[in-house]
Amino acid sequence: MTEPSSFLLSVEGLTVSFDGFKAVENLSFYVEENEIRVIIGPNGAGKTTVLDLIxxxxxATGGSIRFKGKEITKLREDKIVAEGIGRKFQNPSIYEDLSVFENLEISYPRGHSVFGALAFKRDAAVRDRIDxxxxxxxxADHLDQRAEFLSHGQKQWLEIGMLLIQDPQLLMLDEPVAGMSVAERAKTAELLNRIIKDRSVIVIEHDMKFVEDIAHRVTVLHQGKVLSEGSMSHVKSDPRVVEVYLGH
Amino acid sequence: MRSGNIFLKRNEVVFVVILSALLLVVFPMALDSFRLNLVGKYLTYAFVALGLVLCWGNAGILSLGQGIFFGLGGYGMAMFLKLEASSPEHTAIQSTPGIPDFMDWNQITELPAFWLPFHSLTLTIVAILVVPAVFAWIIGVAMFKRRVGGVYFAIITQAIAAILTILIVGQQGYTGGINGITDLRTLKGWDIRTDFAKEVLYFVNVALLLGCLLLAQFVRRSKYGRILVAIRDKEDRVRFSGYDVSNFKIFIFCFASVLAAIGGAMFTLQVGFMSPSFVGIVPSIEMVIYCAVGGRLSLFGAVYGTLFVNYAKTIFSESFPELWLFAMGALFIGVVMAFPNGLAGLWQAYAQPWFDRIGQRGAPRPISPAPISPTAAPAERRT
Known part of the structure; x- marks a missing residue:
């Protein structure tokens, strides 16, 4: 392991409590550049909460989150995005009343102020990037379609596309293949393998085969704490992990 | 459409022409001076309805206090006209000549400082545009920065409308109280009470309304307009795509308030007085009804809805004054239950397809590479 300062994301002593219930407690983990980190764990382990915190x-109630060495724990959401962190939600979160093209256009990293958006021109650079x-x-064949009429899998892809257009350095995906058909799942794995180049990714996933395919390192959460961390094979052979999660 | 006119799509040009012809040619020719002035009065509410389409229809922010801004604009204009009507010669019989009559009746002997800028027409116009915007900005910052939205926002705007009414009524000496500011006569020496003046003001009003409609359409068609729709749909997604959502809401709320204020100022000019009965909760809700009946997603619908409801109101209240409010309530419930997209929705569902068929028979439509293609975007088509 390298010096902590060279980590892209350092989470240290992170704690959050909701009315006394500690959803995440004294959690620390580090993500390197170009690393694909998968977070697994049983329901209620605090996986989504960790992404929400980042x-x-x-x-957070306590602890710190540093991104590229900069403290982001107290930053406003859009500032965190501007730092280079993109987040995909568990349920496809897209704008149903807009077309696929417009959905992607809104995520295009330009014209994010009120007057910038009023003056925004749909020029060739924007169109090429969206294409x-x-x-x-x-x-590509659905650009003019209203997002509402996409299939569930297509909606997930659209949201991934909306993140790609931001070109974040850290991409956080919450169950990207949940609810997908087998064919869609295979396509998504292929898509993810292509887009994770040149960036770090944190993925929450339950599909163990999918995890094995993509993960560099795996963090297992249980009751808001890190239960085990390491390579997939290391985690799989950890008796505590087998007991609370994999043994099911 | 990925390129082209920044204000309008092709069929919207037709809508603008039809609306302009109706307001600028048909009404002036068909109606007598009294009725035309009445239409002019209705149209001042259409400014508010335009703002509500953007604010409520597009961005999902329901304000039940647009009367506040209508009133601020209206009172600004009324204060200017009142000062002009209160020249020392005209008010020589008062114990303090040169101040508005209601101040004299309330034993006020000096013009309050906040009235002074309204001696100047330029400053008055600035105030009509800036005061409501600043007020809306303060409300917007207080609410949206704290992420207060939805029904809470609606209730708070309603409360502010009530507070402002109580303030105006209570501070009789400064505001004219429950009677409002009345007996307005001239604008820079030009008598606004003559039939001719009323006709001129009608045309000024229509021109301003069409200008505001085009401006609103520009806002809607910009990326900013699409972001508003996105905020209405999935606010969190917009936030986590790197936007400060509150600024977007504050801006559209301010924009709608300025539109309402222009309407209010034109109301004062055409009707000849301003009173708290156009500021409070009831008129504010009525303005929302105009917008809902016309179709809250359609700027054109808002104008027609305003005309329709007010026309119905005039007809009904002339014949059955005691039944009017029930009819209005029934109309609102009916629209919400049966036609959630109002007149514009009915047009889209029934009339537009028929016209499209006619159009296709004449000249086949080129297939445009529009992301808002006519079949794919019913919500955006409702214009």
Missing amino acids: CGRTR EIAETIFL
């Missing part, structure tokens, strides 16, 4: 949706992303997420 992206600023939930405020390129649409190609990547298998939606």
Whole structure:
């Protein structure tokens, strides 16, 4: 392991309590550049809460989150995004009343102030980038379609595309293949393998085969604490992990 | 459409032409001076309805206090006109000549400081535009920065409308109290009470309304407008795509308030007085009804809805004054239950497809690479 300062993301002593219930307690983990970290754990282990804490949706009660050496624990959500952290939600979170093109356009990293958005021009650079992303997420033929009419899997891809267009250094995906058909799942794995180049990724996933395919390191959470951490094979052979999670 | 006119899509040009023809040619030719002035009065509410389409329809922010801003604009204009009507010669019989009559009746002997800027027409116009915007900004910052929204926001705006009414009524010496500011005569020496003046003001009003409609349409069609729709849909997604959502809400609330204020100022000019009965909760809710009946997603619908409801109100209240409020309530419930998208929704569902068929028979439509293609975006088509 390298010096802590070289980590892209350092989470140290992170704690959050909801009315006395500690959803995450004294949690520490580090994510390196270009690392794919998968977080697994039983329901209620605090996996989604950890992502909420990193992206600023939930405020930590204690501890620190540093990104590229900068403290982001108290930053406003959009500032955290501007630092280079993208977040995909568990349920596809897209704008149903807008077209696929417009969904992607809103995530395009320009014109994010009120007047910037009023003056925003849909120029060739924007269109090319959106076409390129649409190609990547298998939606090139659906650009003009209202997002509402996409299938569940396509909606998940669209949200992934909305993150890609931001080009974040750290991408956080919450159960990206949940609720997908077998074919869609295979396509998503292929998509993820392509987009995780040149960036760090934190993935929450239950599908163990999928985890094995993509994970560099795995963190197992249980009751808001790290139960085990390491490579997939290490984690799989850890008796505590087998007992609370894999043994089911 | 990925490119093209920044204000309008093609069929919207047709809508603008039809609306302009109706307001600028048909009404002035068909109606006598009294009725035309009445239509002019209705149209001042259409400014508010336009703002509500953006604020409520597009961004999902329901304000039940647009009367506040209508009133601020209206009172600003009324204060200017009142000062002009209160020249020392005209008020020589008062114990303090040169101040508005209601101040004299309330034993006030000097013009209050906040009235002074309203001696100047320029400052008055600035105040009409800036005061409501600043007030809306303060409300917006206080609410949206703390992420107060939905029904709580609606209730708070309603409370503010009530507070402002009570304040105006209570401070009779400074505001004219429950009677409002009345007996307005001239604008820079030009008598606004003559039939001719009323006709001129009607055309000024329509021109301003069409200008505001185009401006609102520009806001809607910009990326900013689409972000508003996105906020209405999935606020968190917008926030985590790197936007400060509160600023977007504050801006549209301020924009809607300025539109309402312009309407209020034109109301004062055409009707000749301003009173708290256009500020409080009841008029504010009525303004929401105009917007709902017209279709809260359609700027054009808002104008037609305002005309329709007010026309119905006039007809009904002339024949059955005691039944009018029940009819209005029934209309609102009916619209919400049966036609959630109002007149514009009915147009979209029944009339538009028919016109499209006619159009296709004439000249086949080129397939546009529009992300808002006519089949794919019913919500955005309702314009």
